[in-house]
Amino acid sequence: MGKALDGVRILDFTHVQSGPTCTQLLAWFGADVIKVEKAGTGDITREQLRDIPDADSLYFTMLNHNKRSVTIDTKNPEGKKVLETLIKSCDVLVENFAPGALDRMGFSWERIQELNPRMIVASVKGFGPGPYEDCKVYENVAQCAGGAASTTGFDDGPPVVSGAQIGDSGTGLHLALGIVTALYQRTMTGRGQKVLAAMQDGVLNLCRVKLRDQQRLERTGVMKEYPQYPNGTFGEAVPRAGNASGGGQPGWILKCKGWEADPNAYIYFITQAPVWAKICNVIGKEEWATDPEYATASARLPRLQEIFAEIERWTMTKTKFEAMDILNKYDIPCGPILSMKEIAEDQSLRKTGTIVEVDHPVRGKYLTVGNPIKLSDSPTDVTRSPLLGEHTDEVLAEIGYSPEQIDVLRSEGAI
Ligand code: COA
Numbered sequence: 001m002g003k004a005l006d007g008v009r010i011l012d013f014t015h016v017q018s019g020p021t022c023t024q025l026l027a028w029f030g031a032d033v034i035k036v037e038k039a040g041t042g043d044i045t046r047e048q049l050r051d052i053p054d055a056d057s058l059y060f061t062m063l064n065h066n067k068r069s070v071t072i073d074t075k076n077p078e079g080k081k082v083l084e085t086l087i088k089s090c091d092v093l094v095e096n097f098a099p100g101a102l103d104r105m106g107f108s109w110e111r112i113q114e115l116n117p118r119m120i121v122a123s124v125k126g127f128g129p130g131p132y133e134d135c136k137v138y139e140n141v142a143q144c145a146g147g148a149a150s151t152t153g154f155d156d157g158p159p160v161v162s163g164a165q166i167g168d169s170g171t172g173l174h175l176a177l178g179i180v181t182a183l184y185q186r187t188m189t190g191r192g193q194k195v196l197a198a199m200q201d202g203v204l205n206l207c208r209v210k211l212r213d214q215q216r217l218e219r220t221g222v223m224k225e226y227p228q229y230p231n232g233t234f235g236e237a238v239p240r241a242g243n244a245s246g247g248g249q250p251g252w253i254l255k256c257k258g259w260e261a262d263p264n265a266y267i268y269f270i271t272q273a274p275v276w277a278k279i280c281n282v283i284g285k286e287e288w289a290t291d292p293e294y295a296t297a298s299a300r301l302p303r304l305q306e307i308f309a310e311i312e313r314w315t316m317t318k319t320k321f322e323a324m325d326i327l328n329k330y331d332i333p334c335g336p337i338l339s340m341k342e343i344a345e346d347q348s349l350r351k352t353g354t355i356v357e358v359d360h361p362v363r364g365k366y367l368t369v370g371n372p373i374k375l376s377d378s379p380t381d382v383t384r385s386p387l388l389g390e391h392t393d394e395v396l397a398e399i400g401y402s403p404e405q406i407d408v409l410r411s412e413g414a415i
Pocket residue numbers: 015016017018019036037038039072073074075096097098099100101102104105124125126135136137138139168
């Protein structure tokens with residue numbers, strides 16, 4: 001069966017996490033992704049957080065599946081020529097260097113356009129144009145600058161960053177959408193274009209509801225679904241909302257049986273209005289279904305703490321999975337707090353290819369997250385990440401270099 005992006009060639013100049021997540025997705029959709037790395041060291045993540053001496057780290061292997069690796073010294077004049085040939089034969093160049101690095105290498109947008117007017121040049125940067133545009137940025141900087149940290153955590157504690165890599169992987173996802181959109185437009189215009197995904201913008205996009213709340217706060221001075229209501233105070237900016245749900249259906253994380261020993265024996269419980277009577281029945285508070293102090297969603301808002309404490313008395317008598325089974329029978333929205341260990345062992349995630357076991361010639365078998373986006377006509381086969389420079393000869397031969405020319409380039413240190 002063919003793949004959605006068959007025939008698309010990506011010149012992958014990405015490193016660390018944000019760019020590689022983007023090109024990995026494109027590879028899973030069928031693009032031929034040629035990763036250009038510095039000879040000798042390669043992507044810095046190959047050796048970061050290593051768990052096996054001399055084997056590419058999980059950091060690298062889990063972000064670079066289905067790609068080919070070529071090593072080129074892009075500061076060497078002959079290396080630059082190889083790169084020029086590659087630019088002419090590819091559809092998209094993806095990069096996430098520090099601002100200006102590609103220009104300093106001699107590959108400005110204008111130069112790339114001269115070489116290949118159909119080329120799409122896609123970049124992740126920390127910030128868009130403005131006061132911080134020249135800054136280098138990593139994940140947590142983006143979470144802080146994009147509004148995630150100031151709105152995450154508890155009101156009486158400092159800002160908190162999340163385990164989800166919304167700055168890096170989130171921006172990679174945004175960039176991938178920009179690239180396929182630009183490829184689609186190119187089918188009509190015949191021209192390439194620049195695609196920019198700034199990490200601050202990507203995080204802010206994912207924090208859209210908090211900008212919504214900022215404006216609600218400014219208009220009304222209070223947000224009744226926040227835990228600060230009715231006893232706490234609201235300041236000028238959206239406060240941290242603990243585990244409150246982001247929407248109109250109040251929710252909270254509640255202890256389950258075994259919480260004293262198991263840090264993940266918790267459940268997320270949503271008091272969705274349409275199933276309120278069922279919730280009352282399950283927890284043995286039938287009278288709340290008709291009591292005007294509790295029967296309506298608006299009457300419940302000032303009492304959420306008391307209500308969740310009562311529900312928790314019930315959830316603490318069940319394991320999170322027992323509680324799930326019971327609540328799901330009544331269509332009460334809830335979710336277990338799953339540990340990474342539980343997720344890694346989850347057989348249903350293995351079956352769908354969301355968790356995949358991959359074999360690697362140096363490190364052996366390891367688990368990875370497969371393609372989270374499933375296309376019915378473009379199935380994903382996850383193959384291992386390339387060794388450093390594994391495909392240099394193969395790719396150079398494809399773009400017209402003879403074995404003798406490749407030997408010369410190698411002896412000159414260009415590849
Ligand atoms: N041959 C020769 N030189 C190469 C090369 C190659 N194949 N590949 C890269 N280089 C050079 C670059 O030209 C650059 O040189 P310069 O500084 O002289 O112009 C240099 O290697 C390093 O690039 P840089 O991006 O500055 O790396 P860094 O390790 O100092 O910074 C980041 C890392 C992530 C902070 C930075 O790249 C960045 O801010 N990127 C944009 C935001 C981003 O994606 N952040 C998320 C990371 S997960």
